[in-house]
Amino acid sequence: xxxxxxxxxxxxxxxxxxxxxxxxxxxxxxxxxxxxxxxxxxxxxxxxxxxxxxxxxxxxxxxxxxxxxxxxxxxxxxxxxxxxxxxxxxxxxxxxxxxxxxxxxxxxxxxxxxxxxxxxxxxxxxxxxxxxxxxxxxxxxxxxxxxxxxxxxxxxxxxxxxxxxxxxxxxxxxxxxxxxxxxxxxxxxxxxxxxxxxxxxxxxxxxxxxxxxxxxxxxxxxxxxxxxxxxxxxxxxxxxxxxxxxxxxxxxxxxxxxxxxxxxxxxxxxxxxxxxxxxxxxxxxxxxxxxxxxxxxxxxxxxxxxxxxxxxxxxxxxxxxxxxxxxxxxxxxxxxxxxxxxxxxxxxxxxxxxxxxxxxxx
Amino acid sequence: xxxxxxxxxxxxxxxxxxxxxxxxxxxxxxxxxxxxxxxxxxxxxxxxxxxxxxxxxxxxxxxxxxxxxxxxxxxxxxxxxxxxxxxxxxxxxxxxxxxxxxxxxxxxxxxxxxxxxxxxxxxxxxxxxxxxxxxxxxxxxxxxxxxxxxxxxxxxxxxxxxxxxxxxxxxxxxxxxxxxxxxxxxxxxxxxxxxxxxxxxxxxxxxxxxxxxxxxxxxxxxxxxxxxxxxxxxxxxxxxxxxxxxxxxxxxxxxxxxxxxxxxxxxxxxxxxxxxxxxxxxxxxxxxxxxxxxxxxxxxxxxxxxxxxxxxxxxxxxxxxxxxxxxxxxxxxxxxxxxxxxxxxxxxxxxxxxxxxxxxxxxxxxxxxxxxxxxxxxxxxxxxxx
Ligand SMILES: Cc1ncc(C[n+]2csc(CCOP(=O)(O)OP(=O)(O)O)c2C)c(N)n1
Numbered sequence: 001x002x003x004x005x006x007x008x009x010x011x012x013x014x015x016x017x018x019x020x021x022x023x024x025x026x027x028x029x030x031x032x033x034x035x036x037x038x039x040x041x042x043x044x045x046x047x048x049x050x051x052x053x054x055x056x057x058x059x060x061x062x063x064x065x066x067x068x069x070x071x072x073x074x075x076x077x078x079x080x081x082x083x084x085x086x087x088x089x090x091x092x093x094x095x096x097x098x099x100x101x102x103x104x105x106x107x108x109x110x111x112x113x114x115x116x117x118x119x120x121x122x123x124x125x126x127x128x129x130x131x132x133x134x135x136x137x138x139x140x141x142x143x144x145x146x147x148x149x150x151x152x153x154x155x156x157x158x159x160x161x162x163x164x165x166x167x168x169x170x171x172x173x174x175x176x177x178x179x180x181x182x183x184x185x186x187x188x189x190x191x192x193x194x195x196x197x198x199x200x201x202x203x204x205x206x207x208x209x210x211x212x213x214x215x216x217x218x219x220x221x222x223x224x225x226x227x228x229x230x231x232x233x234x235x236x237x238x239x240x241x242x243x244x245x246x247x248x249x250x251x252x253x254x255x256x257x258x259x260x261x262x263x264x265x266x267x268x269x270x271x272x273x274x275x276x277x278x279x280x281x282x283x284x285x286x287x288x289x290x291x292x293x294x295x296x297x298x299x300x301x302x303x304x305x306x307x308x309x310x311x312x313x314x315x316x317x318x319x320x321x322x323x324x325x326x327x328x329x330x331x332x333x334x335x336x337x338x339x340x341x342x343x344x345x346x347x348x349x350x351x352x353x354x355x356x357x358x359x360x361x362x
Numbered sequence: 363x364x365x366x367x368x369x370x371x372x373x374x375x376x377x378x379x380x381x382x383x384x385x386x387x388x389x390x391x392x393x394x395x396x397x398x399x400x401x402x403x404x405x406x407x408x409x410x411x412x413x414x415x416x417x418x419x420x421x422x423x424x425x426x427x428x429x430x431x432x433x434x435x436x437x438x439x440x441x442x443x444x445x446x447x448x449x450x451x452x453x454x455x456x457x458x459x460x461x462x463x464x465x466x467x468x469x470x471x472x473x474x475x476x477x478x479x480x481x482x483x484x485x486x487x488x489x490x491x492x493x494x495x496x497x498x499x500x501x502x503x504x505x506x507x508x509x510x511x512x513x514x515x516x517x518x519x520x521x522x523x524x525x526x527x528x529x530x531x532x533x534x535x536x537x538x539x540x541x542x543x544x545x546x547x548x549x550x551x552x553x554x555x556x557x558x559x560x561x562x563x564x565x566x567x568x569x570x571x572x573x574x575x576x577x578x579x580x581x582x583x584x585x586x587x588x589x590x591x592x593x594x595x596x597x598x599x600x601x602x603x604x605x606x607x608x609x610x611x612x613x614x615x616x617x618x619x620x621x622x623x624x625x626x627x628x629x630x631x632x633x634x635x636x637x638x639x640x641x642x643x644x645x646x647x648x649x650x651x652x653x654x655x656x657x658x659x660x661x662x663x664x665x666x667x668x669x670x671x672x673x674x675x676x677x678x679x680x681x682x683x684x685x686x687x688x689x690x691x692x693x694x695x696x697x698x699x700x701x702x703x704x705x706x707x708x709x710x711x712x713x714x715x716x717x718x719x720x721x722x723x724x725x726x727x728x729x730x731x732x733x734x735x736x737x738x739x740x741x742x743x744x745x746x747x748x
Binding site for chain 1 (some may be wrong): 494549
C-alpha cells in the first residue's frame with residue numbers, strides 16, 4: 001500500500017541551459033513556438049508552462065521540448081490529467097502574480113475546461129471592474145488535415161471568439177508562431193492561442209536575432225508593436241480578396257497561385273488575430289478589389305467566417321461588386337481520416353467559389 | 363444508500379465500515395507470476411480460483427487477444443490502419459471484464475479496449491472501421507450492449523452510471539461495467555461518476571486499468587493516494603486492488619463486484635495493476651519517458667505465460683486445446699488482415715446522412731455541392747490537404 005504514496009520525484013536533472021539558437025535559422029513552426037516560450041521564460045521569471053505531457057515528453061507535438069531541462073520542473077511541469085484543473089489552477093496562479101502558459105493537448109480535450117474558460121478566465125477582468133487582469137495563455141493545437149482520429153481535429157474557434165473577454169489568436173507562419181506567442185505572453189488579457197496542427201512541421205528560415213530584438217527591453221516602440229489585433233496581407237492581388245486564417249491560409253495562397261496561372265489576381269489576407277479583429281486592414285483589402293471570399297475550416301454556420309462576412313457587408317457594401325461568399329467546412333462533425341479530404345476547403349472549392357463572384361465577363 | 367446487507371452488517375459493527383470499504387493491503391492475487399496458486403491477499407477470503415473450464419476459456423481469450431494486438435500493430439506498420447492503441451500486457455483485464463458480464467449487461471470501453479470489444483461479439487470489421495479511419499466508431503451499441511469506445515477521458519463513466527440507473531428504474535437485472543485508465547481517474551468526470559453511482563446506488567462497476575502511465579506521465583505524477591482503489595471510499599463504495607496480469611484474480615474480484623451489484627449491493631471500484639508493454643500509440647515514443655529495465659521487469663509478469671504455466675502444471679491444458687486456441691486466434695487475425703487489406707472507399711454522401719435524424723436544409727445543400735463537385739471531378743481536393 002505504500003509504494004505509491006511517496007512524494008513525486010523529479011524526472012529531469014537540475015536546470016541546464018539549452019544550446020541557444022541564434023541568427024538566421026531554418027526552423028519548424030513547432031520550434032518557433034518552443035523558442036517563443038523559452039525566450040519569454042528567460043525574460044520573465046513569472047512565466048510558467050504546464051499541462052499534460054509537456055514536461056519529460058515535451059508535449060505530444062514536442063512544442064515544449066527541452067523547457068523542463070532548461071528551466072527546471074518548477075517552471076515547466078506535467079499536471080494530473082484534468083483540463084478543468086489545469087485552467088482553474090492557472091487562473092489562481094495568474095491571480096497571484098504568475099503568467100501561466102498552459103497547453104490543452106488537442107482542441108476537443110479543452111472542452112472539460114470550458115466552464116473555467118468561459119465563466120472565469122474570460123470574465124475576471126470584467127467582474128473586478130478591471131482591478132484584476134488575467135495574463136494567461138491557453139495554447140490549443142486545433143483543426144485538421146492530419147488524418148487524426150476522432151476528437152483530434154475540431155476547429156473550436158467559434159466557442160472562444162463568441163466569449164467576450166478572450167483574445168483569440170492563430171498564427172499561420174513560422175515567424176508569426178514566434179511573434180504572436182510572445183505577444184500573447186506579454187498581453188495582460190487571457191489569450192486563447194490556436195495552433196494549426198498541420199503546420200507544426202512546416203519550416204521556414206527566420207532571423208532569430210531580429211525577432212528577439214522586438215522584445216528586448218530597449219526595443220523601439222515600432223519594433224515592439226504587437227501582432228494582436230493586426231491582420232496582414234499575405235499576398236497582393238487586384239481582382240478579389242481571399243480572407244483566411246490559421247490552417248486555411250495555405251489553401252488560400254495555393255488557390256491564389258493557381259488563379260494567377262489562369263490570369264486572375266487574388267489577394268490573400270491572413271486575419272491571424274480573430275479577437276480583436278482588424279476591421280481596418282480586412283475592409284481596406286476588400287474595398288481594393290470589390291470582391292471577397294472568406295475561407296475557414298470550421299463548420300460555416302454561426303462561425304468566425306459568418307462574423308467576418310457580416311462585418312464586411314457593413315463596412316464595404318458600396319465597394320462590393322458581388323456578395324461576399326464563404327468556403328468553410330460542412331456543418332457536420334469533423335469526419336474520419338479517409339473522408340476529411342471531402343470536408344476541408346481546398347483549392348478547387350475556393351476557385352469554384354471565386355468564379356461565382358459575378359464577373360462581368362462570365 | 364444504506365439499503366444493502368453488507369453495508370448494514372458492517373456499520374452495525376462499530377469501526378468496521380471502513381474495513382468493508384477499503385481495498386486489501388496488496389493487490390489480490392490468485393496465481394502468482396510463476397504460475398503457482400497464491401493465497402488470496404486481503405480480507406475478502408471469498409475470492410477463490412475460478413473453475414478449470416472458466417480458466418481455459420479465459421486462456422483462449424487471452425491468446426486471441428494477444429494475436430489481435432500483434433495483428434493490429436502489423437497493420438499499422440503496413441499503413442493499413444491510422445493508429446492502434448495496443449493493449450499488449452493488459453489483455454487479462456479486458457478478458458475478465460467480458461467474462462464477468464452476461465450478454466444482457468453493458469460494457470463501457472475506451473480506445474484501448476479493442477480486445478474487450480471484440481470479446482463482446484462486436485463484428486471485427488466494425489471494431490476496426492474507426493481504427494482504419496473510415497468512420498468514427500459506428501457499430502450499434504444496443505446490438506452488443508457495448509458502448510462506443512470513447513476518447514475524451516472518463517466521460518463514458520457517467521454514461522455508464524446513466525445506463526445503470528435507467529436499468530434500475532426499468533427493473534432490469536443489468537450490471538454495467540465501465541473501463542478507464544489511471545490517468546482518466548484524475549478527470550472531474552471520474553469523480554462525478556463515482557459520486558453519482560454511490561448516491562443513486564446503481565449497479566455499476568468501475569474498472570481502472572492502471573497501466574502505470576498516462577502517455578508519458580507516471581502514476582506518481584498523477585496521484586499520491588495510497589492506491590487508486592482507495593478513491594472509492596470517499597464516495598461511499600468499496601474499492602479493491604487486484605493484480606491486473608492475473609486473470610484468475612481479476613475474474614474473482616470483478617465477479618464478486620458484479621454479483622454484488624446485481625444483487626442490489628451498489629457500485630464498486632476495482633483497480634487492476636498492470637503495465638502497458640508498448641508505446642501509448644504508434645505516434646508515441648516511450649523511450650523518452652521510461653527505460654528498458656522497467657519494461658523488462660514486467661515481462662515475467664505476462665498474463666498469458668502465467669496462466670499457461672498454471673494450466674500446464676495442473677494438467678488442464680491439452681495439446682489439442684492449445685492448437686484449437688491458436689487456430690481461433692489465426693482465424694480472427696486472418697479476418698482482420700483480409701478485411702483491412704480489401705480496399706474500401708467510404709461514401710462521401712454519408713458525411714451528411716447521420717448528423718440529424720432529418721438533414722437540415724443547409725446539409726441538403728452542402729451534400730448537393732459535394733455531389734456536384736464529385737460529378738465534375740473537381741473534388742479531388744488535392745489542395746485540401748496542403
Ligand atoms: C479529456 C481528454 N484529455 C486529454 C486526452 C488526450 N489523451 C489521450 S490518452 C491520454 C492518456 C490516458 O491515460 P490513461 O487514462 O492512463 O489511459 P491509458 O492510455 O494508459 O490506457 C491522454 C492524455 C483525452 N483523450 N481526453
